[in-house]
Every structure is written in C-alpha cells, then in structure tokens.
Amino acid sequence: xxxxxxxxxxxxxxxxxxxxxxxxxxxxxxxxxxxxxxxxxxxxxxxxxxxxxxxxxxxxxxxxxxxxxxxxxxxxxxxxxxxxxxxxxxxxxxxxxxxxxxxxxxxxxxxxxxxxxxxxxxxxxxxxxxxxxxxxxxxxxxxxxxxxxxxxxxxxxxxxxxxxxxxxxxxxxxxxxxxxxxxxxxxxxxxxxxxxxxxxxxxxxxxxxxxxxxxxxxxxxxxxxxxxxxxxxxxxxxxxxxxxxxxxxxxxxxxxxxxxxxxxxxxxxxxxxxx
Numbered sequence: 001x002x003x004x005x006x007x008x009x010x011x012x013x014x015x016x017x018x019x020x021x022x023x024x025x026x027x028x029x030x031x032x033x034x035x036x037x038x039x040x041x042x043x044x045x046x047x048x049x050x051x052x053x054x055x056x057x058x059x060x061x062x063x064x065x066x067x068x069x070x071x072x073x074x075x076x077x078x079x080x081x082x083x084x085x086x087x088x089x090x091x092x093x094x095x096x097x098x099x100x101x102x103x104x105x106x107x108x109x110x111x112x113x114x115x116x117x118x119x120x121x122x123x124x125x126x127x128x129x130x131x132x133x134x135x136x137x138x139x140x141x142x143x144x145x146x147x148x149x150x151x152x153x154x155x156x157x158x159x160x161x162x163x164x165x166x167x168x169x170x171x172x173x174x175x176x177x178x179x180x181x182x183x184x185x186x187x188x189x190x191x192x193x194x195x196x197x198x199x200x201x202x203x204x205x206x207x208x209x210x211x212x213x214x215x216x217x218x219x220x221x222x223x224x225x226x227x228x229x230x231x232x233x234x235x236x237x238x239x240x241x242x243x244x245x246x247x248x249x250x251x252x253x254x255x256x257x258x259x260x261x262x263x264x265x266x267x268x269x270x271x272x273x274x275x
Contacts, residue, residue: 004092004099005147011096012050012103015077015110019044019068022273026101026226027071027266028217029079030113030233039185039263042069045080049060051100055093059079068098072267074274077101084213091141091227095220099150102224104239108273109221109228115211116194117234118203125258127173127180127265129166130230133215134186134207142223143215151223165273172269176186178261183208187215195220209234229273231265233258 021043029036046066048054057064067078083094098109117126146153166182173180186202188194190212194202202210209232221228 004096005149007053007077007096008099008103008185011054011100013051014050015046015066015068015100015104021075022105023068023070023075023077023101025074025076025108025110025166026098026104026106027076027272028082028098028109028111029078029080030082030111030213030216036112036259036263036266037067037078039143039267040067040069040071040076040078042067044068047243048055048081053093053094053096054097055089057086057087067243072270074270075156076270077104079088079108082213082217084191085137085139085216086212091137091139091216092144095141095216098217098220098226099224102221107226109217109226110266110270110273111214111228111230113214113215113230113232114210114235115209115232116236117209118199118275119183119208122181122234124234124236126234127178127258127261128209128232128234129169129182130161130185130209130214130232131182132184133164133218134184134202134205135215135219136213137187137189141260151225155223157219157222160218160228161230164226165227167256168272169229169231169265169269172272173215173265176264176268178265180265181231185209185211185214185230188212233262242267 046065064081067080079097083089170180184207186207218228
C-alpha cells in the first residue's frame with residue numbers, strides 16, 4: 001500500500017503539471033455515457049497512457065482519457081472511460097484513478113454506469129439512483145496491507161452511497177420532471193451477460209440492477225472518506241425479463257438517447273452537492 005501511495009502522488013503531480021485547478025468532484029463515465037464529457041468545458045484532455053500508473057481502457061465506447069475542466073461552473077475531473085475487472089486488471093489498479101482524483105482535491109465522486117434492469121415495471125432508458133450494492137466480483141480493492149494514509153483498515157459501508165446526495169438528486173429530478181427511481185446494484189464479473197437463472201438468483205437476494213463495474217470504485221472512495229453518488233441508466237432489461245436477447249449495440253444506443261437527460265440532471269445537481 002505504501003508503494004500505491006507513492007504512485008498516487010506521481011499521478012497527481014503529472015496531472016497538476018498540465019492542469020492547475022482543484023476539482024470539487026471526480027466523475028466516472030460508464031458504457032455508452034462517455035458523451036457526457038462533451039458538456040464539460042475542457043481545459044485539457046489527458047490520455048490515460050500519459051498519466052503515470054493509469055491503465056489502458058479496452059472496453060468498447062470508452063475513449064480512455066481524463067477530462068479536466070468545468071461543469072456547471074465547478075472545476076471537475078472526469079474519466080471518459082473506466083476500467084473493468086473482466087479486462088484482466090487487478091482491482092487496486094482499476095480503482096487507482098479514483099484515488100488520484102481524491103489526491104487532486106475531489107471530495108465527491110459521481111459514478112455513472114449502464115446496467116441491466118431486473119424489475120419488469122422498468123424500461124430501457126430509465127434512470128436510477130444506486131442506494132446500495134451487492135459485491136459478487138469475488139474480490140475487493142482493499143485486499144492486502146493497508147496504508148492508513150489512504151484510509152482505515154476496515155471502512156464502514158453502511159452508507160456507501162450518500163443519503164444526502166440521493167435526497168438532493170430526487171429533489172432536482174422532480175423539479176426537472178425527470179423520473180428517478182432507486183435500487184440495489186449487483187456487480188458481476190462479466191464480460192458475458194448473465195443467464196436467466198443468474199438473474200432469478202439476483203432478484204431473490206434483493207438486487208434491482210446488474211452490471212460489471214462501479215462497486216470497486218465505490219469501495220475505494222469510501223475507504224478514502226469520499227462521498228459518493230451513483231447514477232445508472234437501464235440500457236437493457238436483464239436476461240429472462242423480456243423474451244429477447246441482449247444486444248450490446250442497443251446498450252450503447254440507449255446511453256446516447258438518455259444523454260441530454262443525464263447531463264441536465266448533473267448540471268443542476270452538482271452546484272448543490274459541492275456548495
């Protein structure tokens with residue numbers, strides 16, 4: 001972990017050499033939602049390969065760059081593309097950018113993702129707040145020796161997703177006439193989509209949404225004391241919910257369709273979250 005701390009400082013110094021502002025929030029843009037980065041007034045866009053210890057994103061539609069600039073009048077850093085466990089990376093490496101954003105000064109983490117919906121009353125394109133999660137990845141980014149400079153050995157996860165921010169989000173959504181549901185997110189390894197039997201199991205244990213990301217980043221953020229808000233877009237109905245197969249192109253297309261709604265919500269919400 002001490003080695004990790006030093007690497008974070010190297011990444012921080014590299015980013016600060018090209019961007020001298022202090023971000024109030026870090027944003028992670030998920031599958032099909034990278035277009036939200038176009039609404040950030042960018043001062044600089046840094047390819048991940050030019051930042052020490054950042055990985056390369058191999059997932060389709062993930063550009064793989066850190067966008068540093070302004071959103072709704074607030075300085076932010078945004079990951080245009082994230083890393084996934086199914087890409088073969090270690091979870092400590094996957095969550096490294098979240099730690100680097102915290103080192104830059106971002107006390108708030110906003111995470112977005114594409115997910116499968118498991119409630120038959122929901123539809124493709126619905127926007128969800130994550131209020132809790134179930135980690136079924138079989139791993140945790142905090143495994144190994146702990147460095148107290150980064151966070152406590154046993155971080156509390158009873159409010160992994162800020163209740164305060166969720167209340168704000170629902171108030172803002174109501175004012176914008178945006179339907180905003182809440183649900184529990186289950187993280188699966190992937191990259192294959194889940195089977196109908198697995199979806200029945202996930203519903204039985206209380207999950208409403210399913211995806212292949214987010215949870216490691218949220219664990220790392222909580223370890224560092226960052227407040228988290230996570231927004232999911234239901235880009236497909238999970239296997240067995242509807243009588244049709246899952247198509248990744250439809251996932252991407254749904255992300256594009258909800259882009260304006262999501263960016264409007266974030267623009268209205270961010271100033272309230274960071275004051």
